[in-house]
Amino acid sequence: MEDTAPQIPIGLVEAVLNTPQGAGLMAGGDTHLPALHFVGEVVPFTQDVQWIKEIAAGYLPSNYAGNTLDEIPKMVSDSVKKGYDAPSKGRGRSDGPSAAQLATMIISTSEMAIFHTPQGLAYVAITTPDGGTICHPVRSEAMKGWVRLRYYLATGKTLGRDALTEALDLLEAKAVYTAPEDNVYLRLGGRDGNIYFDLGQADGAQVKITPTGWSIVLDGLPRFHRPNGFGMQVRPERSGNLLELRDLLQLDDKNWVLVLAFLLISLKPAHPYMVLLLSGGHGSGKSKISELVKRIIDPNALEKFRLPKDEHTLAIQAAMAWMLVYDNTSAVRWDLSDAICAMLTGGGFSTRKYYTDDEQRMFKNARPAIINGIGEFASQHDLLDRAIAIKLPPMPAGTRLTEKAINARFEAILPGVLGSLFDIVSVALRRFDEVEPPTTVRMADAAQWLIAAEPATGLPEGTFLRALEASVKEVTIENTINHPLVLALFRLLDTLGPGRTYEGTMGDLHDKLRNEHGRLDPQLPQTASHLSNALQRLAHGMAEIGLKVELLNRTNSARPLRIWIEPTEHTPEPDKIKKRLW
Incomplete structure (x- = not known):
């Protein structure tokens, strides 16, 4: 009589008897990962779903009420698709998946999704137990730690460096080539006409601001990244009073x-x-105001930076924080000023990727920034046109609070301050398309946003626009008057008689700016070409103070220029110019 009993592979018997997952299944608690690991051990010997379910059921306690058995068909299907059913070559039985394969299987669960950004960077979105989402770059230290932890919890073993690298290599390839594309944001992101603010809390909670109000949600979209140092923000509260913040500052x-x-x-x-x-002198509170504004918008372990020396460092800092704060700045160089302008308006930066000849790493991050210092530390007019400039007076005697008292008061009012700001932003979203962008300031989009928000602030109509116009004009005039080249031109014109007019070539003008010893002030342009460029950059501010520059018709040898004074209400008196020169 023919034996029709099923043939049970000896390898399956060994896998079932020796599995380290038995304890996890018998405990009857969170059995998903032990079952997932167990399936990976037995599929090289059988893909019979009913067999595997019956074997797993034998490990589960009699009062088990979970749904792990219902998940086994999908676990088996996924394991076969990933090739875990293939026996090892040259052996009568399989030793199961490698550590890297097992790590990939353990982390490939419903709590994790992979995607890539428009720049081609691979990310993982991890769902928190509360239903929120936290994202990590696949190559980040945070992601490596998460994989190691999940592997240890599932197997009781540590994951080696080579196996970890292999698992992440595969995960990155899948994210870049097979997963969907999506944007990833830092602290603040816009989606479908709404604004989302990442609170940085463990549950992944976000503040969702819509044209009708705001609420705290766990939607998981848009996706946010939290670099090292990313700080947790308090949950906002309603019925706050922004005037309390003004009084504190x-x-x-x-x-x-x-x-x-x-x-x-x-x-x-x-x-x-x-x-x-x-800007302000010692004791004006500029550093503390910078710190508190940063803590409202983007709390971080590192609240203030020193101004970077190059555009590359600026781009890295912008990738790590939403708001950049530069403390105690003495001067902003022209090249860094241009880089900051590009950052404010969404410009990008690229550099060669390390250890490659033909690949680039791209940075594209638009960020608000704060720069504080003493005196006129920023003089480039492109930057001033994109600036809100404030001169802080010294604090009156007897009004200074201790650091401890300021921080305690700030923490008490912060939830209400955030709620009030989100109320105003909601109104700005609702009204933005209804208001006309102004034409009197360079940053028209920002001004349009303020005009849309203004009714919710309680300020009189037009307050924001007038304040922006006055701020830009005031700082432009002040910085132009104090610019070394402008002072040198006034001094030169004062030596040219009552007409105070110069006509000549750029080279001749450059020579006339030398002192009586034939030396050129190191703060002045060192060549005629640099002088020409400087005059073009300063033209707007010089016109405000009545210092006119006109290029005349070109001659055979050069193109002459004329410089003269047409007094305006902002033209400094000669005596004041002399005092500034001294």
């Missing part, structure tokens, strides 16, 4: 309007953004 009405404008612009869903220039 000890700002007058004029400067309060400008700080509020900067806060609201920093919560826009898209660039362009602006830079807040805070």
